[in-house]
Amino acid sequence: MNRDFIAKHWYASVYEQFENQTYDVEFLLNVLKEQTDGAPQNILEAACGGGRICVPLAEAGHYVTGFDADEHMLLRCYRRMKGVKNIRCFSADATNSDWGTGFDVVVMAGNILINIESELDYAAAQVTFIKNAAKALRTSGHLYLDFDLHCDxxxxxxxxxxxxxxxxxxxxxxxxxxxxxxxxxxxxxxxxxxxxxxxxxxxxxxxxxxxxxxxxHIPTQTQVYDWLKDAGLTIERTYVNYSDEPIPEPITESTHRATIWARKE
Ligand SMILES: C[S@@+](CC[C@H](N)C(=O)[O-])C[C@H]1O[C@@H](n2cnc3c(N)ncnc32)[C@H](O)[C@@H]1O
The missing domain is CATH 2.20.25 (N-terminal domain of TfIIb)
Incomplete structure (x- = not known):
């Protein structure tokens, strides 16, 4: 095994050992219950990593598709989804591949908006993620976006x-x-x-x-809201720090965990 393989394999494993909180997954499941009629949704998770989020979504009865560019992360996801029928995953770079179409919900969680790896200019990659998410949704489907929003x-x-x-x-x-x-x-x-x-x-x-x-690239609140609007997504509900409170506009404290539920027009 070469050093690159050893290092990437190690990173995928320790990432999961540390990012093992489940409250963001429980929060997402509750938002889905609250915002949809409770019926199983056809969900796409972009940049699903090791399956920390997409596998529990499938276990909760949703039909899930996940993809990621990192094969070491994806391998962990394949292991985790063993025996779960209503999930499929594939390898793809989100900035230059087809995400598919017709999804009820697209999930961009785990702070992916500011953890993108790509050859593109960073802000252009952020816009591309949002545009591709909008394209993958059916009309009236929703984007679930969960990321760190920095005021300062x-x-x-x-x-x-x-x-x-x-x-x-x-x-x-x-x-x-x-x-x-x-x-x-x-x-x-x-x-x-x-x-x-x-x-x-x-x-x-x-x-x-x-x-x-x-x-x-650390986007402002206005930039993210404008990117969503330009992609044809209307913000219906926001949540701050995984609570029922909406994100303040404008944000005033240094860092918030921002969760946005936006509908495709
Ligand atoms: C912070 S991790 C989040 C993983 C997962 N959503 C979670 O919360 O556990 C970021 C993931 O995004 C993936 N990623 C980054 N840039 C990507 C790109 N351009 N296309 C596809 N996946 C990408 C990485 O490989 C990594 O698995």
Missing amino acids: PAAFFNRLCESSYFSGTDDLGTSGRTVSYGSVYDPVTQICSGVSHWELTTNNGEQFILPTRWYK
Whole structure:
């Protein structure tokens, strides 16, 4: 196995060990109950990762399709969906592939809007995700969008200090941790970037370090709402921090978890 395989396999595993909360999944299931007639929905999850969200949706009786660009994540999803009949998954890059059509609900959750990997300009990739979601919906179908909405990105992202976000051991016996040295936000481009590395030890004791760099475009509330409108999606309901409260307009506190339920016209 080469180092790239070992590192990506490890990351997919520790991502799931850490992102193992279920309240966002329960919240989504409750929104679906509240906003639809309770009948099983035909749902597409874009960037479904290891199936943390799409598999419970299928187990709750919905007809689910999921896709992701990362084969290591997807492999975990295939394992998790074993024995569940009403789900199928495929491998695709969301920015340059066909999402299908006619879905009742498209789910873009797990903060995918600011975790996109693509060759496109970041803001263009965000717009493409939203447009493709709208295209995949039937008329009067809904987009469920769940992401971190930052009111003051500079305060949140401008920090220089060492921290470790993920650590753990995968099923191949690779252990390690991610180490970040901080990030910087540019208020003109709205791009935030950071440097980090992964420190890994394979099951035969070989140690290696993988340098990583990341960058994201941090959209404003107005940008996201405009992108939805331009894609023909009308916001019907918003939720802040997985509560019944709507997202304040404009947002005032630094960071909110924003959940949006928007109908395709
Ligand atoms: C933060 S994870 C969220 C995964 C899953 N939705 C969850 O909440 O557990 C982001 C996922 O988006 C996928 N992703 C990022 N960019 C993508 C793209 N352009 N096309 C398809 N998947 C993408 C990654 O491979 C990763 O699995």
